[in-house]
Amino acid sequence: MRLLYNLAMYLFTPLVMLRLMARGMRYGDYHVRWRERFGSFPTPRLSGCLWVHAVSVGEVNAAEPLVKALMEAYPHAPLLVTTVTPTGSERVRQLFGDRVHNLYLPYDLPFAVRRFLRNTRPRLAVIVETEIWPNLYFACRRHGIPLLIANARLSERSLRGYARMSSLVRRALRCVSHIAAQSRTDAARYRLLGAEPSQLTVCGNLKFDMPVPQAALEGGRTMREAWGDGRPVWIAASTHEGEEMCVLEAHLDVMRRLPDALLLIAPRHPERFRAVEASVRSLGFTVATRSAHGAPGHTTQCFVIDSMGELLRFYAAADVAFVGGSLIPIGGHNVLEPAALYKPVLVGPHTFNFEEITEALLGAEGGERVADGDGLGTAVLSILRDEPRRLAMGRAARQVFESERGSVGKVMTLVDDLLQE
Template sequence: MRLLYNLAMYLFTPLVMLRLMARGMRYGDYHLRWRERFGTFSTPRLNGCLWVHAVSVGEVNAAEPLVKALMVAYPQAPMLVTTVTPTGSERVRQLFGDSVYSVYLPYDLPFAVRRFLRSVRPRLAIIVETEIWPNLYFACRRHGIPLLIANARLSERSLRGYARMRSLVRKALRCVSHIAAQSRTDAARYRLLGAEPSQLTVCGNLKFDMPVPCDALADGTTMRATWGAGRPVWIAASTHEGEELAVLQAHLEVLRRIPDALLLIAPRHPERFRAVEASIRSLGFQTGTRSGDGVPSLHTQCFVIDAMGELLRFFAASDVAFVGGSLVPIGGHNVLEPAALGKPVLVGPNTFNFEEITQALLDAGGGERVATPESLGEDVLRLLRDEVRRKSMGEAARKVFDSERGSVERVMKLVDNLLQE
């Protein structure tokens, strides 16, 4: 099975490179730093570093409180954060600046993994969420590097995917020192893949420990003053292809009843910023962008947030938050940011990537599920018209967020034990 896996990796690598070239035509950063994807990079002295891998923006945001806790607890150890996407790498730079070293994780090719580990020589490896790379895991065991999967989650879809090579995945998981699962459901799914009960601890979700900037609400209030403090505002965050049209149709319904309403829309992927903006303008909306206008004007009907790392302030400036990836079968995105700011949350029917968090929010009354794309407009309109309901849902959302904090402390205990061992 491992031989077949390596053969497949070598065969698919040229196709992956072609995909990167294609994406680079729309988002230039994909053309940069290709050598890192094969384990080659210029590196300072990283021997004995603490290494955290977070594949993209969502995982980097989840890892933020853990990385900061590691830097406080082990100030003498160099810190390395690897990502896979340019947006993830940029988010690392935004959050940590020069206090961490950041490169791309190499492809799971034996020679690339060996080259990477020879350059880095980490004291501890922490993989955030769902990244099971057999060659990387085998190499960590061979080099005696403790490996922790933190914030471990495994959706039903991922479980089915990994089950196709169950014997290889089982052997890879036996290389892991410990798995800090988000929930009992995630832990059970890791058991089905072959993890031992002694490897598993349920530690909760790191995203509940994300820092909420104290100035986020103040920034939101300041922005609202520029476009009219009394205007009803809703945000569609982390939208995907196939969702923007439903969002814009919903906003048309809202505008028929509330002519001065404002929609903030944040596409999930930067390479789609311009396409989404062009679509909105083609439909006749008065449109603004973060890059071109800074903030909406009094006359803006739709505002495209074409910037990374700024969602919190726009959530704070909104009355209602719709979280994307849920009207299409992507599986949904993080509902915790609007919840942390006390905003009522709407999601579509597809939330399997964050099923337990989303369900907890729905059960507590902090969120509502949109049954169909066609019903989004009515659901948004109902909440924009009902201030009492919005406040009640917002308070319930914030309570869910506050009640689940503490995951970082539990994961740090596992880290301390592994480093002492």
């Protein structure tokens, strides 16, 4: 199975490189630092580093409180944060600047992984959420590097995918020192993949421990004052192709009853910024964008957030938040950020990426699920027009967020134990 896996990786690598080139035509950073994807880079002073891997923006945001805890507990150890996407890399720079080293994780090719570990020589590897790369895991065991999966989650879809190569995944998981699962459900799914009970601890979700920057709250208030405190405002965050038109049609429904309503829309991927702006204009909305106008004006009906790393500020400025990736089977995105800011949360039917958190939020009446795009406008309008309900939902959402904090401390205990061993 491992031989077949490696053969498939070598065969697919040229296709992956072509995809990177194609994406680079729309988003230039994909052309940069491509040698890092094969473990080749100018060797900084990384020997003995603590290494955290976070795939993209969402995982980097989740890892933020853990990375800061590592900085505080081990101030003299070099800290390396790897990502897969340019947007993830940019988010690392925004959050940590030059306090951490940032590289792309190499493809899971034996020679690339060997080169990467030879150049970095980490004392500890922390993989955030769901990333099972057999060659990387085997190489960590061979080099004696403790490997921790933190904030581990495993959706039903991912479980089915990994089950297709169950024997290889089982062997890879035996290389893991410990798995800090987000929930009991996630822990049970890792057991089905082959993890031993002794490897598993339920630690909760790191995202509950994320800081809410005062600057984001103040920025939200400032923007709100600029476009009018009394305006009804809702945000559609982390949207994908296939649901953005549903969002815009929902806003048309909202504006029929609330003509001064404002929609803030934040596409998930930067390469979609222009396409979303074009869609907004095609429906006749008065449009402004973050890059061209800075903030919405009094007459703006739809504001496209074509920037990265500013979502908290816009959540703080909104009355209601719809979290995207949930009207289509992407699995949903982080519902905790709006919850932390006392915002009622709306999601679609597909939330398997954050299953237990979403259910907790809905169960506490801090959020509401809509069946499809047709129901989105109705739900937004209902909440915007009912201030007591809106405020109660916001308080309930915040209570769910507060009740689940403490994951970082539990994961740091595991980190300390592994480093002492």
